[in-house]
Amino acid sequence: MQTALRTALLTLLLATAAVHAAPSVPKAGPADQEWKLGKALPHPADNAATPARVALGKALFFDPRLSGNGTVSCASCHHPGLGWSDGQKKSIGINGQRLDRAAPTIVNVAFNTQFMWDGRARSLEDQATGPLASPQEMSTDFQHMKLMLASLEGYRTMFAAAYPGEAVSERTVAKALAAFQRTVVSRDSRFDQWLGGKRGAITQQEYRGYQLFKGKANCAACHSGPNFTDNGFHNIGVAQGGHEDVGRYKLRALPSMKGAFKTPTLRDVALTAPYFRDGSAATLREVVEHYNAGGAQPAPANLSPEVRPLQLTPAEVDDLVAFMKTLTGRQKPVTVPVLPQ
Template sequence: MKTHSTLTRMLHKVLLITCLGAAAAGVQAAEDYSSFLRPAEIPQPDNNRITTARTELGKMLFFDPRLSGSNWISCGTCHNPALGWSDGLPTAIGHGMGVLGRATPTILNTAYQPLQFWDGRARTLEKQALGPIKAAGEMNQDLDEVIKELSVLKGYRDAFEDAYPGEGITKKTLAKAIATYERTIVSTESPFDRWVKGETHAMSKTAQQGFEVFLGKGRCVLCHGGFNFTDNGFHNLGLKGDDDPGRYGIRKVKILKGAFKTPTLRDVELTAPYMHNGMYKTLEEVIDHYNRGGDTKDNLDPNMQPLHLNASEKAGLVAFMKALTGEPAPVTLPRLPVE
């Protein structure tokens, strides 16, 4: 009896230690993945806090084609909410149907990015907002002309006064309003988010295995980490036949030659084609590129190395990235002022 009692107590201790170890592992896992959780607030500058009036004004401006020289291109033409806030084209089409050299990046979660555009040339959304409007190849509009056109419309005068009392319709308030609306374009909850929060079955087993590859053998997390799945850095990925200088055109540092900003992976399933020049049509093609370690070695980022992923591991990565797609957020087009 004594021996039996002793064995029973020993078994209880073993089970207790096992349970405590499992619980600790669960807590550790939650801590490990906490960096992927959404920040509590949307980043915003003190001089342009998000308000309903500013958001609504920015939304009108974002979808108003009168901000272009031809009166038919709006910000929303290239950043279409139905296409992941991009346009589904290899490279953008601008003024006069001209084909541009770079793909239209999604503006989803740009509020969380410290630098804007593929080459990071704008440090704030306010500085970014006016660039495409005045660019000859994009919207080809004179900003002074925009201000004149908006100022004769009572609907816009009232909206600007509500959003920025006493500041009037200026280039500055124009930029601030568009930037405010863009800050509200954020990703919604995805299966991955629910899984991180503890919903065990929110993400498929294949996707979970893909996440393990993402963190480990695939080395994806080296550049695609955090809530927005980007390091906000610039990397040369070794794309074949690409002579675009990228970030090097802004900063003449050798390692930045041919380097482009790491895009978010949030809703990446919706933003094909991929890369800054739109050369890959599918996520599978993108993964194959990384698996090869890139195609050209001139100034290649040091992290670009052959991965030796098998078919199952590559399929897991695709499943995981698709698990980053959030629920569709309803977007209603604004009524634009006509007088």
């Protein structure tokens, strides 16, 4: 009995010594602060996110009655339980129509300067009406929508509180939706905590992945800054298959923009599978392996110069994936609002 006890104590002491001997993750330095997300939420001068505007926008966001047949809402493709995306390779619109692209997350859209995969919306307010107007997405009859909203006392009260003196219109609907979406913010991730001085917030493996992210893996060339996006457009070599999607080229007919799409944020990326604009990567590991191979082969002629074979080892791929999982923010419960009847 005493021998067994001594052995157990010795094992515990050795394990404790090993933990204390293991090198700790370095403290975040001044250069690392470029990744720190600001507390202020950008907004246009005429649409600050007041409580009344956010409440109205949230109700509209979850209300399927805005769609042409009353069956789909903004939340159908941007579900809070699915990282504010929909978990589909390509989203499903009104009447079960399969769309051409995956639904991007709306997490941290307040910090974006470009909107939609091809950047065709000039602002978040402009973006808000795009899915409503699309015959494939929500197919909204705007005249009917305005009459419906104005006919409900609850909505009339909410619009009057949010935008006093302004009519119930496409514009005020768009402004309210944008005001709500700007409040969908991911922050206080384990990586953020490490930036804030908590050295134990990330592991050695995750720290190695961070160094790879900035260096050998070249991720930071496009996924830069506090929101992990350059708000730019790149052809990353995703295979087109039988349908060619020219992306940004439709708006800017430059050779480099053919097949180029907006760089998505990586905040909460572990929650938003599948990945790429066509949902062709099921896991983060598949994403990293795509870049490690230099994109799908044969590579398109206008492949972004930032996409090239990386020669990452399997262990380095693991480290990089581990780092990206540290970007998941603290999740706040989201309640579906009771809609005006």
